[in-house]
Amino acid sequence: MSTIQLKHVTFGYDSQEKTIFNDTSLKLQTEWKLGLIGRNGRGKTTLLKLLQNELPFKGVIQHEQTFHYFPQTVIDKQQSTYDVLQALCSVDQWKIERELRLLAVDESSLWRPFDTLSGGEQTKVLLAVLFVDEQNYPLIDEPTNHLDQIARQQVVSYLQSKKMGFILVSHDRAFVDEVVDHVLAIEKSQLILYNGNFSVYEKQKAMRDQFEQNQNTKIKKEIGRLKHTAAEKAEWSRSKERDKLGSPKKLGSGGIFDTGAIGARAARTMKRSKAIVKRMEEQANEKEQLLKDIEYVDPLTMQARKTHHRMLVSAEKVQLGYDYPLFRPLSFEIEQGQRFALRGGNGSGKTTLLAAILGTFSGNLQGNLTIPKGITISTVRQNYEDNRGTLAEFAEENGLVYADLLNNLFKLGVERTVFHTRIEQMSMGQRKRVELAKSLATPAELFIWDEPLNYLDVFNHQQIEQVIQMIQPTMIVVEHDARFIDTIATNVIDVIPVNAFKESER
Template sequence: MSTINIQNLTFGYDAQNELLFDHVQLYLDSSWHLGLVGRNGRGKTTFLKLLQNQLDYQGSIDMPMSTQYFPQVVSDPTQLTLYVAQSISDIEQWELERELSLLHVDLDVVWRPFEELSGGEQTKVLLALLFTNADDFALIDEPTTHLDIAGRQQVADYLKRKSGFIVISHDQGFLDQVTDHILAIDRAKISLYQGNYSTYRDDKERQDQYEIAENGKLKKEIGRLKHTAAEKAKWSTAREGDKYGDRHVKGSGAINNTGFIGARAARVMQKRKNLEHRMDKDIESKSQLLKNIETPADLTLNYIPDHHHNLIHLDQFTLGYTHSLFEPIDLDVNRGDRVALTGINGVGKSTLFKHLLGQAAPITSGTLTQAKVIQSLVRQQYPDNRGTLADFATARGLDYSQFLNNLRKLGMARNAFTTPIESLSMGQQKKVELAASLSQPANLYFWDEPLNYLDTYNQDQLVQLLNQEAPTMIFIEHDQHFIESVATKVITLQPINPR
């Protein structure tokens, strides 16, 4: 067991006006299963880079062990998987196979080209590499991407048996299983919690509710103080008028009372200043607390309910190219249904999507009936999203104001609005694809893994939106929490030849 000692860590990118980290003090136990959470752009991946000494910073980081980062860079994916692994880490074949067995991966993958492995197999190979050397400390960045539900569970079971690590993930259920501490990068501070993600979320909600309640009290107090200050200022001004304005009025007594009135007015003015100073300190104190409250705005959906009751009907339907990919299914997609399409990687979920969208023509059997409706799609890959946001919106026929509004609500920084889409981060590119679908008029939505690269706040926004608007939708997603929160029907594709 070792301690990662961080003192006065200060860092910010030159292009940004604000620091990501400002005099941060942390003591982290290397035996912890530490989850690193926070909104996109708050510095989670940057924090891992700082721990690896890849960026210049102020302060000190005492890292008493060597680190290994996931995902590793694969320079030549055409090589056999074993040679790819040995080019990244000095390991023996048996060491890699030992870890792959724990991850339920067929050992023949080591003799297949890395580029021919499925996304899930590639993920597991790279994760296995992290733990071939017990002396290294693992820094794991988004390990659940490309993993189906079964694969995520296998990785969760694997990590639960391992020594300490830091993991970034936006899968709340996954974090609940693999973490015993949470490090949260919030708006105004970094906070450490003992427990899993649910513990952090519950504590954060209680803290936010307390601060919101305190803010309500503060507003009332501010109103009372302002009223009192205004009344006393009015009295003070009037007394000064008595002192000087009426001093020559016969019988007024003003000359004899000017000293008394002036002294009293001065005391009132000083009291007023003290009240204002106290009020300013209260405002500053509470505003610092409220900076830490995350209040994502409500998204908007350009959903147009269609007059059809039944939009898609499948009866003993299956498809494939050389053979059927999955067992025949029955499905009715009615107006207002949100259908989750699940199954292992490679079972044909995306192929079924493409067929329903008219983008693929595999061999089919069974009955398929579709109503002619306006469709909207969120894709896993979107390399054709390029150029400026304005040109992109024009090409898609989007309302530019609504499109930008949804991007802002998803947390897209305004300084990214002038950046070409292809130069944006993966999370920002995902938000462009998602905001386009939200802003496009549609009767039926097809969303293929919409949560990839989105933080938990964005996920909560989508859950609230979909439950509120109740659009007709078919979606592919491996996040069990999202499925349980949104889906009205779940269809699991069963492979013809289970692997």
Template sequence: MTNIKIEHLTFGYDQLGTLLFDNAQLNIASDWKLGLVGRNGRGKTTLLKLLRGELPYQGQINHQLEMSYFPQKIYDPSELTYYALSETEELEIWKMERELTLLNCDLDILWRPFHTLSGGEQTKVLLALLFLDEHSFPLIDEPTNHLDMKGRQQVAEYLKKKKQGYIVVSHDRTFLDQTVDHILAIEKNQLILYQGNFSTYEEQKAQRDAFEQAQNSKLKKEIQRLQKTAQEKAEWSASREKDKTNKSKGFIDTEYRRVSPGAIGADAARMMKRSKAIVQRVEGQISEKEKLLKNIESADALRINYEESYHRRILQVEELGLFYSDKCLFKDKNFELLRGECLTIIGKNGSGKTSLLQALLGEFSGKVEGSIQRASGLKISRVRQNYENNQGTLEDFAEKEGLEYSHFLNNLRKLGMERRVFANRIQDMSMGQRKKVELAKSLSQRANLYIWDEPLNYLDVFNQKQILELLLQFKPTMILIEHDDYFVKKVSDKIVRL
């Protein structure tokens, strides 16, 4: 076992002084199975690059490890998978077959072109390649994005059996609970280490946040008291200055005696000097206490533009079957969706989940058997898996989609998108940012029915919690496709299995 030691790590991309990491300190043991979590854009992938020495930085990162990275680059996806994986070095085929067997993969995928594999199959093949070298330290960047529920469980079982340590980035809490024994959280621009899985991290973080919020509340009250004291002293000083300069009144009556303006002036000057010294001292105390306030990681509650339909039954499906040419995706499906219910469609990749959504919307290009009855006059809002056609500036996009621009931007801000990103074209944003655009669009649309296809992909755990709380609070009528087991169990009223 060796250690990865980080000392005084400081790093930022832009020229404005915005830092992803500021004087960060960390010590990691190489036999840990470490989960790396944090908000989108906080530097999770960047930290993996820094560990591999791919970016310049200030400070020190010391280790003696050979590090390997997932997902690896495939230079020619048109080649047979075995040869596509062997571009940089020749593989021992028996070792590759051993890893694929552990991942519950058909071995014939090695002899199919890489680009014809499903996203889940490509993920498993690249993970098998990653673990061929038992002496390297794996850095695994978001392996669950293209895996269905069964695939996530298979990969989790695979990682649990590995003896070597690794760092894995994921936003799937169930997956992390199964695969890690430490959590490294990027909070603001600091690295904070927790012992345990994701549930342990969440519990410890909640306790720490509650303590810091209590301290913040106490400090804010003390700051308010000091600010009031400073204001009172400043006002008193100003009133004595007024007495000093008001010479037209001659002698001034006080409660017990008549005092000359000269006496008042001398007294006021002394008191003003003392008062200003007190104000400066109090302002200094305020400044010191403000430095102690903790900037707690939080996410504002989202809002949805949901409008209840006057129909009780939104959808009625009977004996439904979908076919492409002679291939049957599924048949004999029966279900209904009532107002205020969330119906979740689950199944392995390729089972026809997205095709079912298309059929419900009247967009399926294959053969449809059975009947689909949909309530009339429904306003429908969608979150799609593929949103490549979201283009241009945010303002132009909002106008094209008929969105209230301020409402749309407010949703983006609540989802954690920074204001500096608002000037970027959508096609130039990161995948996480583009997903937020698609989600903020749907939240901003007035609708009776929301159809969301894998809404959690590319979103961090804070966003996932926001969406979960939103759906539990507003209970919009919804059809959902999602592979996150925890999320599905929390929000679903009905489940259709394919």
């Protein structure tokens, strides 16, 4: 057993006003299968870079590990996969073949050019390299990109079978839930370690947030009482000051004015009053320091419109393709308020079916596909690199209410400082949020979303689920996150390739 220990680590990027980690101390056991959770921009990938000593920081990080990071950088993707892997980590061929078999990757992939492998195959072979040498400590950053549900489950089984520990960053909650035994949450102002998987983290975080919210409510009431008392004492003091400056009063029996005595008494009274005010204000300030900076996730808004059409999409024995059909005939009807999920492996034709519904498919269509004329469709696309310009220009070009676009972007975790950045200069995560915020702000009768969760954090997933459950729009969704589909979909359509074996239908 060995440890990774952070002692008083402080780090912040020069381009950001606030630090990401401030005097952070943490101790991790290397045999843990640790899930690293947090909103985008909170420092998950930054922490992995700090462990690898790739960024300057204040403090100490102690460990005895050789870290291997996923995804690795492939310099020459036209090389054979075997040569790519040897360049990353020189190792015996049989060891690589053993790992590929565990990941259900055909060993012949080793002799194909790396760039001819599918995205899922590339992910798997790069994962295999991490575990070939058990002396390395894997840092796994978003391994589910490009993986369909079958491939994700294969990777789940693979990681479950490993006895060695690792640190995993993933926004797929079901995936994390199945493979980790500890969770490190990077929250708004602190790092919190949980003993258990993602479900344990969610339950314990909800309980802790509720407790801290209750404590905050009590503290705020006490602060209010102290400030009110201080204000009363201050006003009383001011009234005595006015009395002192007013007409002098006679003494009880002598009839002689003793303005000096009156002034002395007023001064003593004011001094005591001001001391009380100061003490009350200090107590209020002390109480304010006890308030917890709780991680709030604000609800999104969605501009779904009703329509007089009962049925929005009708498919009767539909097949699509170019030289030959991609999938077996599909028949379905989508009525208002229903949310259909398209389920199938990579390359099965799900995105092609969405293109046909949107009227952008240029290949061969067999069967009947009907969509009522005049309905507005709002989309989230896989490829949104054509989103460009300032957010104000983007809103005007897409007929959006600018305030609605900014409101949802901020709720999705995009800092206000980014609002003045041109879209093409934003990070991929920020650009994905622009695409999603656009769709949410577009008044529409039908929403078509193609892999909406890519680049989004687990808190965004929860926000999207909540707004869909609240608004109940009519939707067609392609998404490989099984938990998301289980939560929002009313129906599932299996898209089965024409050359699939019978087992694929199970």
